Amino acid sequence: xxxxxxxxxxxxxxxxxxxxxxxxxxxxxxxxxxxxxxxxxxxxxxxxxxxxxxxxxxxxxxxxxxxxxxxxxxxxxxxxxxxxxxxxxxxxxxxxxxxxxxxxxxxxxxxxxxxxxxxxxxxxxxxxxxxxxxxxxxxxxxxxxxxxxxxxxxxxxxxxxxxxxxxxxxxxxxxxxxxxxxxxxxxxxxxxxxxxxxxxxxxxxxxxxxxxxxxxxxxxxxxxxxxxxxxxxxxxxxxxxxxxxxxxxxxxxxxxxxxxxxxxxxxxxxxxxxxxxxxxxxxxxxxxxxxxxxxxxxxxxxxxxxxxxxxxxxxxxxxxxxxxxxxxxxxxxxxxxxxxxxxxxxxxxxxxxxxxxxxxxxxxxxxxxxxxxxxxxxxxxxxxxxxxxxxxxxxxxxxxxxxxxxxxxxxxxxxxxxxxxxxxxxxxxxxxxxxxxxxxxxxxxxxxxxxxxxxxxxxxxxxxxxxxxxxxxxxxxxxxxxx
Amino acid sequence: xxxxxxxxxxxxxxxxxxxxxxxxxxxxxxxxxxxxxxxxxxxxxxxxxxxxxxxxxxxxxxxxxxxxxxxxxxxxxxxxxxxxxxxxxxxxxxxxxxxxxxxxxxxxxxxxxxxxxxxxxxxxxxxxxxxxxxxxxxxxxxxxxxxxxxxxxxxxxxxxxxxxxxxxxxxxxxxxxxxxxxxxxxxxxxxxxxxxxxxxxxxxxxxxxxxxxxxxxxxxxxxxxxxxxxxxxxxxxxxxxxxxxxxxxxxxxxxxxxxxxxxxxxxxxxxxxxxxxxxxxxxxxxxxxxxxxxxxxxxxxxxxxxxxxxxxxxxxxxxxxxxxxxxxxxxxxxxxxxxxxxxxxxxxxxxxxxxxxxxxxxxxxxxxxxxxxxxxxxxxxxxxxxxxxxxxxxxxxxxxxxxxxxxxxxxxxxxxxxxxxxxxxxxxxxxxxxxxxxxxxxxxxxxxx
Numbered sequence: 001x002x003x004x005x006x007x008x009x010x011x012x013x014x015x016x017x018x019x020x021x022x023x024x025x026x027x028x029x030x031x032x033x034x035x036x037x038x039x040x041x042x043x044x045x046x047x048x049x050x051x052x053x054x055x056x057x058x059x060x061x062x063x064x065x066x067x068x069x070x071x072x073x074x075x076x077x078x079x080x081x082x083x084x085x086x087x088x089x090x091x092x093x094x095x096x097x098x099x100x101x102x103x104x105x106x107x108x109x110x111x112x113x114x115x116x117x118x119x120x121x122x123x124x125x126x127x128x129x130x131x132x133x134x135x136x137x138x139x140x141x142x143x144x145x146x147x148x149x150x151x152x153x154x155x156x157x158x159x160x161x162x163x164x165x166x167x168x169x170x171x172x173x174x175x176x177x178x179x180x181x182x183x184x185x186x187x188x189x190x191x192x193x194x195x196x197x198x199x200x201x202x203x204x205x206x207x208x209x210x211x212x213x214x215x216x217x218x219x220x221x222x223x224x225x226x227x228x229x230x231x232x233x234x235x236x237x238x239x240x241x242x243x244x245x246x247x248x249x250x251x252x253x254x255x256x257x258x259x260x261x262x263x264x265x266x267x268x269x270x271x272x273x274x275x276x277x278x279x280x281x282x283x284x285x286x287x288x289x290x291x292x293x294x295x296x297x298x299x300x301x302x303x304x305x306x307x308x309x310x311x312x313x314x315x316x317x318x319x320x321x322x323x324x325x326x327x328x329x330x331x332x333x334x335x336x337x338x339x340x341x342x343x344x345x346x347x348x349x350x351x352x353x354x355x356x357x358x359x360x361x362x363x364x365x366x367x368x369x370x371x372x373x374x375x376x377x378x379x380x381x382x383x384x385x386x387x388x389x390x391x392x393x394x395x396x397x398x399x400x401x402x403x404x405x406x407x408x409x410x411x412x413x414x415x416x417x418x419x420x421x422x423x424x425x426x427x428x429x430x431x432x433x434x435x436x437x438x439x440x441x442x443x444x445x446x447x448x449x450x451x452x453x454x455x456x457x458x459x460x461x462x463x464x465x466x467x468x469x470x471x472x473x474x475x476x477x478x479x480x481x482x483x
Numbered sequence: 484x485x486x487x488x489x490x491x492x493x494x495x496x497x498x499x500x501x502x503x504x505x506x507x508x509x510x511x512x513x514x515x516x517x518x519x520x521x522x523x524x525x526x527x528x529x530x531x532x533x534x535x536x537x538x539x540x541x542x543x544x545x546x547x548x549x550x551x552x553x554x555x556x557x558x559x560x561x562x563x564x565x566x567x568x569x570x571x572x573x574x575x576x577x578x579x580x581x582x583x584x585x586x587x588x589x590x591x592x593x594x595x596x597x598x599x600x601x602x603x604x605x606x607x608x609x610x611x612x613x614x615x616x617x618x619x620x621x622x623x624x625x626x627x628x629x630x631x632x633x634x635x636x637x638x639x640x641x642x643x644x645x646x647x648x649x650x651x652x653x654x655x656x657x658x659x660x661x662x663x664x665x666x667x668x669x670x671x672x673x674x675x676x677x678x679x680x681x682x683x684x685x686x687x688x689x690x691x692x693x694x695x696x697x698x699x700x701x702x703x704x705x706x707x708x709x710x711x712x713x714x715x716x717x718x719x720x721x722x723x724x725x726x727x728x729x730x731x732x733x734x735x736x737x738x739x740x741x742x743x744x745x746x747x748x749x750x751x752x753x754x755x756x757x758x759x760x761x762x763x764x765x766x767x768x769x770x771x772x773x774x775x776x777x778x779x780x781x782x783x784x785x786x787x788x789x790x791x792x793x794x795x796x797x798x799x800x801x802x803x804x805x806x807x808x809x810x811x812x813x814x815x816x817x818x819x820x821x822x823x824x825x826x827x828x829x830x831x832x833x834x835x836x837x838x839x840x841x842x843x844x845x846x847x848x849x850x851x852x853x854x855x856x857x858x859x860x861x862x863x864x865x866x867x868x869x870x871x872x873x874x875x876x877x878x879x880x881x882x883x884x885x886x887x888x889x890x891x892x893x894x895x896x897x898x899x900x901x902x903x904x905x906x907x908x909x910x911x912x913x914x915x916x917x918x919x920x921x922x923x924x925x926x927x928x929x930x931x932x
Contacts (some may be wrong), residue, residue, distance in 0.1 A: 053744065056575035062550040062566065063823040067534075076522075081531040084553040097531045100607060135573040158745050194745055194866060201745065203866050243871070245894065245930035246714035276522070278632055278667055278676065356532060393861040395873070399632075399667055399676035400709070402890050404860035404873035426862035426871040426892050428930075478862065478871040478892025480928045482714060 008169045009117070009181035012042045016086045020114045023173045026070065026088070027112040029095040031175060033102035035074040037336065038095075039174035041313065042068050042086065043355040047166035048131055052142040052159070060135070067355035070094040073337050076275075077101040080358045114173055118180035120310035120317050123303045124211035130165040130187040133214045138163050141189075141217065145227045149193050152231035155238065157201075158194040161227075163187070172315035180315030186210070186306065186462060188451055189217050191226045195234035204234030205408070208449030210306045226449075233390060233409050236421050243410065243425035243479025249385030250427065250475040251378055251413060255446035256391055258467030261296055262366050262454065263394040263403040264431040265289070269323050269331075270361040270456075271338035271349075273398050280401030280432050281329065289329045290435030293371055296324040298333060300348055300364030306450040307365035307464030311348075314359050318348035323366075324435070333361045353459040363454060367466030371441025375469045378440045380416040386477050387411045387418050388427070401431040404478075426478040434472060442469030487511035487535055489654075491555070492646040498561060499541055500648065502568040506542040506582050508647040508782070510822055511535070516639035519610035521618055527633055529607055538822030541567045545576035551823025579808040582782070587814070588651040589785045592778040596771040597657040602686035603640050605660065610636040613692050617664040620696025625668070627707065628700055632665035632676060638686075651783040659774070660686045664699040668707050675706035677857075682915060684772055702856070709875060709889035712931040718852035719893055719927045720845055720879065723910060725855050726919035730764055730835050732897065733757075734917075736865050737791055737799075738817070738828035739806025748868035748898055752797050758901040760795040761838055768816065768831030775832035775916025781820025786831050789815055801828050835919040838907025842921040845906045847882040853929055854879055855893065868897035874929075891931040900924050 012018060023040060030038035044066045051059040068091055069082035079101035081094035145161040165187035172180045190207030206229035208222060217223045252260060265281070273279035281289065290296070300318030302308050311317050314336050322330050334342070335350030338361055351362035379387065387410065394405030406426045411418045447466035454463040492509045499507040513535040520528035537560070538551035548570035552563045605613075618634035639659045646652040663680035679698035681690035690698075721729060733749075741747040749757060758764075768777055768786025780786050782804055790798040800810070803818035803826045819829035846854060855876040862871040871894040877884040908921030 056577060058547070058575050058577040058580065059825050060548045060570050060574045061823050061825070062548070062570055064552045064554060064563070065536075066553055077526050077528070079529045082533075084534045084536070094531075098529075101526050101529050135570065139573065139575070160744065196745070201750075201866055203746070203864070243894075245892075245928050247930075247932050276630070276632070278630055278674070280674065356534070358528065358530060395859040395861070397676065397857075397859065399674045400706075400875075400889060402859070402873065402875070404862070404892070406860055406862040406871065423867075423869055424862065424864060424871065425894065426860050426873055428860075428873045428890055428892050430890060476711075476890065476892065476930050476932070478873070478894050478928075478930045480871075480894045480896075482716065482928065 008183045009171055009179055011169050012171050022088050023114045024112050026091040026095050027175050029092055030070055030072045030099050031108035033099050033104055034106035035072050035099065035102040035108050037073040037175055039071050039172055039314065040068060041355055042171040043168065045166055045168040046131060049162065049164040050138050050142060051162040052146055055146050057139045057142050069355040070098045071358065072098040072102055074102040076341055078337065078358055082355050112175050113177045114179060116178045118178050118311065118315055120180060120182055121301055123301060123308050123310055124185060126185050126213050128213060129167045129185045130214045131167045141223055145191055145223055148224055148227040149191060149231045152228055153235055155195045155197050155235065156193050156231050157196045161191045163189050170313065174315060178315060180311045182310045184211065184309060187212065189223060189226060190451065191230040193230045193234050195238055197238050200238055202234050202237035204230040204232065204237065206230040206233065207451045210304045210450040211308060212304050236409060240421040240423045242481040243422040244386065244477055244481050245479040247474050247476050249382050250472045250477065251382060251385060251387045252467065252470050253389035254442065254444045254467055254469050256448040256465065257388060258367050258448065258465035259391050259394050259405050261368055261467060262363060262465050263396040263405055264429060264434045265296060265324065266363045266366045267396050268398045268401065268431050269333055271332045271334040271342060272361050274332050275338045275342050279398045284329050285331060287329055288327050289432055290324050290327040291438045292327040293441045294324055294327050294435050294438055295369040297322050298363050298366045302365055305365050305447065305464045306452060306462045309364065312350045313352045314350035316346045316348045316350060318364060321347045333363060335359050335361045351461050353461060357459050362456065362461050363463050365447065365464035365466065367447060368468060370443050370445035370468045373440045373442050375442050375444055378442055378469055378471050379413060379418060381440065382413045383415060385413045387413050396431060402428065403431050404428045422479065428476045428478060434475065437473040438470050439473050440471040444468050487513045487644055489644065489652060492644055492652065495539065495560065495564065496646060496648050498564045499539065499568065502565050503543060504541045504568050505544055506648045508540045510538045510820060511644045512641065512822060514639060514641040515604060516637060517604045517607065517610060518635060518637040519607055519614055520633050520635040521611055521614045522633035523631055524615060524619065526611055536822050539567050541571045542581065543568065543571045545578060545580050546571050546574040547580045548574050549823055549825050579805055582647055582649055583784055583804045583814065585649045588783050589779060592653055593769060595769060595776045595778055597655055597684060597776060599658045599685045603658065605636065605638040610638065613662055616692035617662055617696040620693050621664050621666040621700040624697060624700035625704055627668045627670050627704060628666050629669045630667040632667065634664040637661045645783055647783055653779050653783060655778055658684055660689055662689055662692060662695050664695050666699050666703050668703045670707045675703055677702035677706060682774060684774060705877065706875065706887050709887040711890045712878065712888050714930045716926055716928050718849050719924050720849060720852065720854045721922045722854065722856050723912065723919055723921055725858055726922040727917045728858060730833060730919050731917045732863055732865065733764065733901065734791060734801060734830045734833050737797065737801055739800055739802040739810060740828045741865060742800060743806050743809040746866050748866065749797060753800060755797055756795045757797045758792055758795045759904045761907050762792055762795055762904055763790060763836040764792040765790055765836065766801065766830040766833045770832050773832045773913055773916065777831060780816045781818035781826045784814055784816040784818065786816045801830060803828050831916065833917045834911060837909045837911040837920045840906050840908055842908050842910055845908055845921050845923050846879055846884060848906065849879040850881060852879045853888065854884055870895050870897050870900060891929055893927050893929055895927045
């Protein structure tokens, strides 16, 4: 299989005995009524997962999925049909179903001629997919991680380590005659532990990965860092006191706390919501939505990152999109449909979970550019506040703009010093407001370690986030201890 | 075309045995659905799907591996089975792994009314018409309803076949229908969005488009003018949808998989009081017609009724065979199963038994407090019970809903929160597979400005 995958577009032609003429016929069927656009999305995915619990790798799983989705767009209407059987007959049936949304009167002029190859980036030139590394080697590493985490402290009582990898090949053939294809490997190593001290039990979790080779986890002994970091977080949480409740100064550490940007502004800047004017950011391009210290980008082109892709799931090459520049809203994230209706260019953000899903505007790697303060300066400037360095997930209501994200490791700042650890708490704010309250931005930009997954309308896609240390002058902290 | 069938299952089990499996299970799923969406009166989306997948769990002695595929041709399946057997051999032997005690498999399967015999996939025209009507009712309801995220109608049919190498085989066919509407209201330059939906196995039992539209509009309108309140401690009344989330979390903490990993705040609490005495929580997979009903669980065991919490006391854990063996208990028929995954644990139809109070009486009992209608975020720690989530709802003043509140959090520890359930409502309605009446928790921290 490895050789076939070198040329992802040949992969589908060979595997399913398809031809470019078959694509043209299917697209012709799809466009028999009056439509603006049609595309075929082919996907083959092979995945594996291994889990270590109680010091043995006792759970292993493999899966293979494949399918084709046919989409027809007419004005703002989308017809979609898919099948996990990839045959010319099934494709024709899907095309007939998908075109039902198009106007029966009239037809789409011109025949489709398929053939133009869309060049993508080369962001993850992988020789050997992690799915092809022998299972024994992965089992050994998970066992090492278990020993490493337990060796940190006798209070580490439970270690769960897991490795998940997938190898996905995608191909998009559209009614402009273009063919774009990509092979998208992705893997992730995760460690979660429970530390116990008397009746006090606390968790710590860490992990990383990306579109990388197996060697990534061995480089600089990353696996060892993951194990130690998970153990460290759990041990810190054993000491944590109740989190404060109420509005206060919040300093967010670098890296994963960038989930703030993902929730507070990222979703609200997705093109579908803005075309429909259902986002709190609708109609605000050119306006100030953040302090001038803030420049936020979404960049699908960073080599090897979890959120990066050579082409999006509509075949558009990804790019670096500036969302907010020195506090001013510059643009939205677009897929083809919304870009066409808003009369702008697609931005390479049309993504879908699988062939069973309709693409929509999604983030890739979303982060804030570095400023010039040191972390020490930022913390020293705070009399009383919260310093939050690790987070679980978040969520946003894009219409009201209210968003949350939940800290899993946080400390009090008292008189300019980081003091006691506090228990996890949810932070809540208003998307269009929160970045206007950013008064200091650090020089320490970091991207997350590569574990993020974003959900929207029931579809999950891998994403990245990043941020330097920042200071937010007021944010509501949802602890239990009244301030 | 390779349709799923008992013969295909026999063939897979036979090939697994020949490839060296000492025991095996096979699950086959075939599903079709049509999803229709309208927005502002126009068709927005029509999505049609059709899939068939097959999953196996292969044992080689005490080692087990799972695998799933959509390639159902015999040649592909043969390679797939050989790979799965090889994967099992590479997996560590685990003394607790294995198929259920064969005695526990049911001899006959109950008819649980899982499928609508008069309706299957609802044709696009009818589906779109129903969605259009629901949205239209909402848009016309009030001039402040200005926009829409759309309204959707989905219907689906599925068939599941499960077989194992010790002779159990069972199958069932089910249907599902759902109608939803999401609309947006605007006032004073601020927008609010809310939704309503209905889901059922029987088409005729869905709420009407008119009811969905009206309820979506009412829920959205009542959020307009939401304000933040000062940080305080007060009683919190959970509406039925939010209360269902609380009991779902309790079921998660009472699941065998969380317990043997010591990742639960209910560890060592079996037989102890974990909620106030006015609370009884039942899980029952055998209630005819409900969304969570099924004749057997993910390992082929009966999905019988059991009390999770009985008058405040933790009466049962929810267990699959593996976690049951780990904990030295008997399985409860709660194995949940993705096609390509080891069994997990999940409730079937989970509900909190209704109490004596109407929602009005519960709200009427609160002098100052919060009626919570939406919670967002993932701030629930099932190991410690620490709970902190973003909330919006209505502020209660002197026993009456007085104004909308937003951008606040509610926080506490679940162990304390369950013990502080002071009133249980009489308004139990099945809208999904988890249901609760209105609940009042006597005291939580509410963070705002």
